[in-house]
Amino acid sequence: MPVKDILKPGKKFQITGMLRVETENERFFGPGRLQLLENIEKTGSISKAAKEMGMSYKKAWEMIQSMNGQTLRPLVETHAGGEKGGGTIVTKEGKLLMESFKKLYSDFQISLEEKLNNFLEFGN
Amino acid sequence: MPVKDILKPGKKFQITGMLRVETENERFFGPGRLQLLENIEKTGSISKAAKEMGMSYKKAWEMIQSMNGQTLRPLVETHAGGEKGGGTIVTKEGKLLMESFKKLYSDFQISLEEKLNNFLEFGN
Numbered sequence: 001m002p003v004k005d006i007l008k009p010g011k012k013f014q015i016t017g018m019l020r021v022e023t024e025n026e027r028f029f030g031p032g033r034l035q036l037l038e039n040i041e042k043t044g045s046i047s048k049a050a051k052e053m054g055m056s057y058k059k060a061w062e063m064i065q066s067m068n069g070q071t072l073r074p075l076v077e078t079h080a081g082g083e084k085g086g087g088t089i090v091t092k093e094g095k096l097l098m099e100s101f102k103k104l105y106s107d108f109q110i111s112l113e114e115k116l117n118n119f120l121e122f123g124n
Numbered sequence: 125m126p127v128k129d130i131l132k133p134g135k136k137f138q139i140t141g142m143l144r145v146e147t148e149n150e151r152f153f154g155p156g157r158l159q160l161l162e163n164i165e166k167t168g169s170i171s172k173a174a175k176e177m178g179m180s181y182k183k184a185w186e187m188i189q190s191m192n193g194q195t196l197r198p199l200v201e202t203h204a205g206g207e208k209g210g211g212t213i214v215t216k217e218g219k220l221l222m223e224s225f226k227k228l229y230s231d232f233q234i235s236l237e238e239k240l241n242n243f244l245e246f247g248n
Contacts, residue, residue, distance in 0.1 A: 001220070003220060003221060003224045005196075006195050006196055006197065006217045006220065006221070007194065007195055007196070008193075008194055008195060008196060011147040011148070011194060012147060012148055013145060013146070013147055013152060014145070014146055014147070015143055015144070015145055015146075015228075016143070016144055016146055017141055017142055017143040017144070017232075018141055018142045019139055019140070019141040019239070020139070020140055020141070021137060021138070021139055021240075021243065022137070022138055022139075022140055023135040023136060023137055023138070024135070024136055028137060069132075070131065070132055070135060071130050071131055071132060072129075072130055072131070072132055073130065093130045096125070096127060096130065096246070096247050097127060097130070099246065099247070100127045100243050100246035100247065101243070103242075103243075103246060104139075104239060104242065104243050104246075107239075107242075108141075108239070111235075115143070115228060115231075115232070116145075118227075118228065118231075119145065119224050119225070119227075119228050122220070122223065122224035122227060122228075123220050123223070123224065
């Protein structure tokens with residue numbers, strides 16, 4: 001008997017999930033860090049980016065330090081005011097990581113439908 | 125330039141993840157519930173099973189009620205003492221769900237290696 005036949009009808013079952021990239025003892029990249037970088041791109045400011053997520057500046061700063069400590073070049077850079085007005089930017093390395101993680105995540109989200117089907121048909 | 129070339133050498137990057145099965149507004153099955161059912165099979169007791177996970181009896185009982193409320197037949201049944209001595213068992217429906225979830229999870233764990241490779245090669 002497959003799993004689907006022991007579930008109550010009328011309920012919409014779904015599989016949800018999470019992925020993150022880590023090294024041995026430290027997080028490297030995940031949905032929260034992606035969101036933080038997206039907010040920095042949008043606002044040009046770590047404090048504004050953090051605020052949009054209901055996160056403290058300290059926590060956001062620590063996340064950036066953690067990421068920057070695991071890459072050869074920083075993912076986020078803060079420039080003092082000048083011709084361009086200064087502010088915080090996501091570097092091209094940061095953008096590359098954002099794109100790679102978004103691809104990873106969207107492929108993963110797409111795969112959840114098939115995973116659900118396999119889960120429900122198990123035992124058939 | 126691929127992601128792997130912007131990461132510090134000497135660090136071992138890995139992808140970790142989590143999956144769970146839900147309905148619209150309620151968890152149905154996940155790693156914690158699997159563990160609880162495994163512990164019930166092993167100990168024949170909800171309270172002993174909960175204790176092994178550092179979980180309260182109340183929490184374990186609520187998890188079981190939640191699962192049982194989403195299936196046509198209960199996944200866990202408690203029988204009063206008798207010839208067989210009573211105790212709590214995982215039903216064949218419960219065992220089926222455990223097996224299906226374990227398959228889902230092991231396939232997922234295996235896929236993480238390929239996901240990591242895709243993530244690191246992105247931009248190549």
